Amino acid sequence: MNRCGHVPVELDWQHGEFFDTSKLYLICATHGALYSPESGHCLGGRCNGKGLEPVSVIERNGAVYLTPTE
Numbered sequence: 841m842n843r844c845g846h847v848p849v850e851l852d853w854q855h856g857e858f859f860d861t862s863k864l865y866l867i868c869a870t871h872g873a874l875y876s877p878e879s880g881h882c883l884g885g886r887c888n889g890k891g892l893e894p895v896s897v898i899e900r901n902g903a904v905y906l907t908p909t910e
């Protein structure tokens with residue numbers, strides 16, 4: 841979910857841009873919290889251990905779709 845663990849805002853620093861300058865980590869544009877792109881775990885900054893909320897998706901024919909949650 842594109843919602844920071846610190847304050848519930850979107851991470852983008854420009855529309856659809858989430859990665860830091862190293863391109864290794866997701867970064868929150870508001871206060872700079874860092875997240876793992878693979879797991880969404882908080883890696884540092886103001887997220888204080890609170891990671892990104894996972895969502896269930898499937899990839900089909902090059903497109904990614906949300907799947908229903910229970």
Ligand code: FES
Pocket residue numbers: 844845846847848849868869870871872873885886887
């Ligand atoms: S709102 Fe994301 S680090 Fe503060």
